[in-house]
């Protein structure tokens with residue numbers, strides 16, 4: 001059961017995020033919340049915070065601090081960009097099939113990563 005530690009980590013992040021300026025989200029908040037769940041289930045193992053996160057590590061090397069290494073802190077991720085990488089994959093990141101992340105889940109994920117922040 002490799003999924004359990006991920007869920008625990010996701011929960012920790014969720015708790016931290018709700019204590020912040022989370023309520024200031026604009027747009028359909030339900031979709032953003034759903035997208036966050038999708039991110040925590042499928043993406044956080046590689047794109048989360050801390051050591052041993054191949055996605056965060058690779059993006060740190062790629063952008064060298066010019067853009068945040070963590071996807072959740074990026075302000076330039078449009079839903080189209082997220083969709084492209086999720087369906088096609090890149091380098092060691094696998095493409096995700098519709099049976100894994102449905103079009104509706106991907107739409108929510110795109111909304112989450114493109115959400116407006118203060």
Ligand code: HEC
Pocket residue numbers: 039042043044045046047054055056058059062071077081082085086090091092093094096101109
């Ligand atoms: C197995 C680990 C892994 C998983 C799971 C993973 N990624 Fe990635 N992802 C990577 C790596 C590594 C890169 C950087 C590839 C490179 O350019 O070297 C990356 C790159 C990206 C990029 C491109 C960012 C940029 O500026 O180049 C996006 C967007 C992205 N991932 C989104 C996601 C989303 C959304 C999910 C969840 C559905 C996800 N990834 C799941 C490993 C992963």
